[in-house]
Amino acid sequence: MNPYFILRKLIIKSFLAITGLVLISSCNNKNTGNEIRIGLAEVNYKPDVGLDLVGNYRGDDYASRGIHDSLYAKALVAEDKRGEKVAVLSIDICMLPKEVVDFMREYIASNSNIRAENVMIMATHTHSGPKPDLNNPKSKEFIIRAAGAVLTANERLIPTKISAGRSQESRISHNRRLKAKDGTTHMCWEKLEPGYIIEPWGSIDPEVIAITFEQEGNETGVLVNFGCHVTTLTGNNWLYSADYPGYMAESIKRVRGKDYVSMFCNGCCGNVTQVDYRIGFPDTFQESQRIGYMLGVSAMEAMEKSEPLEGNTVAASREMVPLDRIDISDERLEWAKKIMKIVEKEGMPPIQADGMPDAFYAKSWIEMREKQDIIDSAEVMVIRIGDLAFVGLPGEIFNEFGIEIKQKSPCKNTIVTGNTNDKRAYFPTKVSFTQGPEGFTPYITGYETTPGSTIYEIGSGEKLAESAINQLKKIF
Numbered sequence: 001m002n003p004y005f006i007l008r009k010l011i012i013k014s015f016l017a018i019t020g021l022v023l024i025s026s027c028n029n030k031n032t033g034n035e036i037r038i039g040l041a042e043v044n045y046k047p048d049v050g051l052d053l054v055g056n057y058r059g060d061d062y063a064s065r066g067i068h069d070s071l072y073a074k075a076l077v078a079e080d081k082r083g084e085k086v087a088v089l090s091i092d093i094c095m096l097p098k099e100v101v102d103f104m105r106e107y108i109a110s111n112s113n114i115r116a117e118n119v120m121i122m123a124t125h126t127h128s129g130p131k132p133d134l135n136n137p138k139s140k141e142f143i144i145r146a147a148g149a150v151l152t153a154n155e156r157l158i159p160t161k162i163s164a165g166r167s168q169e170s171r172i173s174h175n176r177r178l179k180a181k182d183g184t185t186h187m188c189w190e191k192l193e194p195g196y197i198i199e200p201w202g203s204i205d206p207e208v209i210a211i212t213f214e215q216e217g218n219e220t221g222v223l224v225n226f227g228c229h230v231t232t233l234t235g236n237n238w239l240y241s242a243d244y245p246g247y248m249a250e251s252i253k254r255v256r257g258k259d260y261v262s263m264f265c266n267g268c269c270g271n272v273t274q275v276d277y278r279i280g281f282p283d284t285f286q287e288s289q290r291i292g293y294m295l296g297v298s299a300m301e302a303m304e305k306s307e308p309l310e311g312n313t314v315a316a317s318r319e320m321v322p323l324d325r326i327d328i329s330d331e332r333l334e335w336a337k338k339i340m341k342i343v344e345k346e347g348m349p350p351i352q353a354d355g356m357p358d359a360f361y362a363k364s365w366i367e368m369r370e371k372q373d374i375i376d377s378a379e380v381m382v383i384r385i386g387d388l389a390f391v392g393l394p395g396e397i398f399n400e401f402g403i404e405i406k407q408k409s410p411c412k413n414t415i416v417t418g419n420t421n422d423k424r425a426y427f428p429t430k431v432s433f434t435q436g437p438e439g440f441t442p443y444i445t446g447y448e449t450t451p452g453s454t455i456y457e458i459g460s461g462e463k464l465a466e467s468a469i470n471q472l473k474k475i476f
Helices: 003-018 098-110 137-154 244-256 285-304 330-346 358-371 399-408 460-475
Strands: 037-044 072-079 085-091 119-123 158-168 177-180 185-187 197-200 207-215 218-226 261-266 314-323 376-385 388-392 413-417
Touching: 037 137, 037 158, 037 207, 037 261, 072 137, 072 261, 085 137, 085 261, 085 314, 085 376, 098 119, 098 137, 119 261, 119 388, 158 285, 207 285, 207 413, 218 244, 218 285, 218 413, 244 261, 244 285, 261 413, 314 460, 330 358, 376 460, 388 460, 399 413, 399 460
Parallel strands: 085 119, 218 261, 388 413
Antiparallel strands: 037 072, 072 085, 158 207, 177 185, 177 197, 207 218, 314 376, 376 388
């Protein structure tokens, strides 16, 4: 065996041993029949300091103050022997509005032979990234640079062997919706009396999926899928940072080499966070590193258990799913107007580390009331790369939907991502709307189910999941 590979395996074994994990023997079988060509690329998209941060309520001042660590756009382009191409682009940013995604798709299509409708674009959901705004020239510049990662990947297409592996990581993520003794719902960032919380209301998805790429005899990159909010750094941080996905990539590069591409695709994390309510909310870069390195170790464990994938077909599918908007009752509208009168006199509330103030909901409810009779739609996208599937869901969708889609998918290796191709607020499960008493003021059944945090009627998340499952069955 090549001495390099012997050394690499020893390093991984040592790295896993340090963290108390047992290394599972690697599967060395390689796929010799794969006719798919893959291109990988990562680009530091370098947003200007001073652009607004997105992801937390910050009062009247959202401007970034500096750079803690670089923000990347990471791309995968795949082509089959017919010439059909698809692209997956993951960006260290909080969210991407539909108009920005459409602009990026058209930019990519006009500068390559990749069709706009075959491009899937997702946000890692770091709360320490810039606001993407096409009306701001400086913002538009970084949007174009991020889209350029796909163009670079498209220039690097070569025959590639694809493998998939899995591990379990249950130490990082926690369901952030908490069931209290009195039947109310509280959030993990609240200050709660000891013994008041019984347990979390819902589940987490501990599965880590690692997709590795071998080109010209060398492993050149990995795509990691795991679902958890990227909110280690709260509204107290004013520096650009990729948060824990950046540290995950750093940990993998320390083992695999600086040119190794490590791409993070966040899963369905609408109700999942890194905060354990029993311990508290450390919002430091050290905590980001701890979480990122733990996830990196779990990803490398999955990589060591990888098995080769077959299949030579590349394809894409999309559906616009009709969605009804939430009705804002007369009671809610009256409450919202009273709050906004206070805001007119006193101004917006001061900065807070997490959650949203009543003034945010009051403003949202007034705007939602004006649109509540207009039916909307949201995009659900599916990509096939051989025996690998990607499902892209809009907004912040609850983890239960990701688990359901993977269980019902005809493709064993299905990557499900949220915050993909559009932001669209939260998509809670039907049952989550019943987790607490009735009422018309915010936070009765929790943060994510409050109108303003979510904008669509109960059952909308189930419609998106159904669309994804149906598309998977057709494309496979």
